[in-house]
Amino acid sequence: MSDATEEGGLYPPERVARAQEAARDAGLDALLVTPGADLRYLTGYQALPLERLTCLVVPAEADPFLVVPALEKAAAEASPAGRLGIEITGFAETDDAYELVARRLPPGTTRFAVDNHMWAEKLLAFQDALPRARAGLAGDVLAGLRMRKSAAEVEALRRAGAAIDRVHRRMGEWLRPGRTEREIARDVADAILAAGHATVDFVIVGSGPNGASPHHEVSDRVVRAGDPVVVDIGGTTPDGYCSDSTRTYAVGEPPAEFRELYEVLQGAQAAQTGAVRPGITAQELDAVGRDRIAAAGYGEHFIHRTGHGIGLETHEEPYIVAGSARPLEPGMAFSVEPGIYLPGRFGARIEDIAVCTEAGGERLNLTGRDLVVLPA
The missing domain is CATH 3.40.350.10 (Creatinase/prolidase N-terminal domain)
Structure with missing residues (x-):
């Protein structure tokens, strides 16, 4: 240490x-x-x-x-x-x-x-x-x-968030047509270590229809021009604290319906991160994004909770999920990661780690949330 x-x-x-x-x-x-x-x-x-x-x-x-x-x-x-x-x-x-x-x-x-x-x-x-x-x-x-992080723990999570952000900023180096998800994931895993993590905890690269499976991980599917690709990555730093961030990319111009879906998702995730504050309950925060996604006609395709706590484990309390009346408190750190998944076609997810503060919320992942269209 x-x-x-x-x-x-x-x-x-x-x-x-x-x-x-x-x-x-x-x-x-x-x-x-x-x-x-x-x-x-x-x-x-x-x-x-x-x-x-x-x-x-x-x-x-x-x-x-x-x-x-x-x-x-x-x-x-x-x-x-x-x-x-x-x-x-x-x-x-x-x-x-x-x-x-x-x-x-x-x-x-x-x-x-x-x-x-x-x-x-x-x-x-x-x-x-x-x-x-x-x-x-x-x-x-x-x-x-x-679940109530100290200032030192929040700083450790902030360092972890910055480290995984550095990997997302390099995604264009590896994500291109003709490469398999497995090949891309190997490069991403190496970059997670190079960015300052002690271990690679997971690499999800879900291209095209595989992006509709939230925990797909990787396969030998070859990325094609026009594919949306969900990339969810995380590791553990030498401090012991974890990172976890998802961004969705497009390799070349994606289908028009995907852009519409992504716009709904981006608005829902932004609303949720903006709603983080002391006193809001976990289920209320979940509903902020879920209700917007449902109103756009995609409610049945948001198939998981909004988020999970993070610290020395990637998944820990508090869980941001319907049915949880737990009020958020300063120091609680958790993911905000709504997703929309159309089976057999494509999916999208945007995930940031947020910390509840006395003043509201702080987002620890600072890469942009606009759809990144990479060269095909």
């Missing part, structure tokens, strides 16, 4: 204390957090998810501690977790790590919660070690902390 990340306060020590308080408020005796985004959020430790147990134990009424295999203790101590002031306990190959955790939990533990992505084999082992306790999901507790 870079010095800039540490100085920026991306992984401050008080997060574990806040999680402990949230566990108490939820009536839990302990949180058990294994490798993944929750562990990195709380400690800064990007541990590998392996068969040996690595687990942050956060008792509601006792000091937290981190259990790791003995052979990984040095790595844990060298990570940001080593500067949190919590005990890091190593266990030997022949030790039962689950019994170790159970023995150290306060007597009378009856309710514990595990991170939402804990492997089933680990949850079952904890249930065997704590037969009198009932397990729940720590995401119900931790999501409330993670």
